[in-house]
Amino acid sequence: MTLQDKLDAFKADFEAGKPPYNVPYSVIETMHRATAELIASGAAARALKAGDKAPAFTLNDPDGNPVSSRDLLAHGPLVVSFYRGVWCPYCNMELQALQETLPEFEKLGASLVAISPQTAPNSRKSVRQNNLDFPILSDTHNDVAAAFGLRFALPDYLVELYKGLKNDLPSFNGDPSWTLPMPGRFVIGHDGVILYAEVNPDYTRRPEPANMLPALRHAASAAV
Template sequence: MKKLLFIVLAAITSVANSQNAIAKSATDIAPLLIGEKIPSLTLKSSENTAVNISDLLKKKKTVLVFYRGGWCPYCNAHLQALAEAEKEILDLGYQIIGISPDAPENLKITGEKDKVNYTLLSDSKGELIKALGIAFEAPENYKSVINVHSNGVNTSLLPVPSVFVVNPESEILFEYISPDFKHRITNELLVSVLKTFK
């Protein structure tokens, strides 16, 4: 019996630790799965105020978008595309929240440049992306740009570009995770997914 209990505890500990471990590459991540909950953590708004992610998620169903930063042209194209579909997404009863390692003041720059009206949040410390299992060790050639855009808070972590559809109880209903940062979910596919949860 003790041996069985030890095996069960070891398995639980291993799963918990793997969620917070930093993957060596984008293809090595171990993300949370559909049905699991987004952890309750505090991030920063573009005004540099503390925002609890769970409090935001409680308001309504959410499209939660993780992007690498305002310096990434593929991320900017994705944020702009979401801005174009925002009215349709809002009409379906959802809110959009974008999260990156960028510092709060850089979120403002991205929002203005990409004509984004939805909420952008800073996860400079990488706590949420680590908890979600989508953080990985950035290649050397990205570390200086991450450092600059996070104002020195983050020197080595990137999120794998991801979209989570989450209910007000913080449960993941759908996820689209792309280790190849050049590929993002299309608005058409996202909207059709959102309609299934309406």
């Protein structure tokens, strides 16, 4: 079963209100509205693309250790996945799929990091719950996400919905701004140029991790 098959199956159960979700249809309608508006805004088209220079970044891992993109790129290409947080089931399924593909990334000399706006304790929870062997980095205020063109502010009606669902993003993220990154995956070459970019304004749609392997193979062959 592909990652998207798993996401679609979860979405079908969630939107059908099956236990344990039992979500009213009015909630689903509000989520659909917010997603449609984000798609229509064209924000994804303004994100960084293949051929662009990737912004350099240094972010802390869950133990407070700084992780530098420049240091990682000194050893080979870099796979970066931006995700919303441990509270998002779609994101957790994507992290698990990335973990399954990690050995193939490493065979091609690549490093993998995930980036979210959440606090270190929530990143530790993500690592633990998803059995991850790659670091999750905390992007306070979504500043690195903004540099990649991914940050967006939730509309007021979605903020109110999240509050009603006890989905307290300021608490999860240690940031009162109510912003999130659009989910995005990037392959960055040794020279800092983006070789692959995929951004989803619809958070229920994610690419297969294997889609990044051709770009990594190209990077590996170019380095020979």
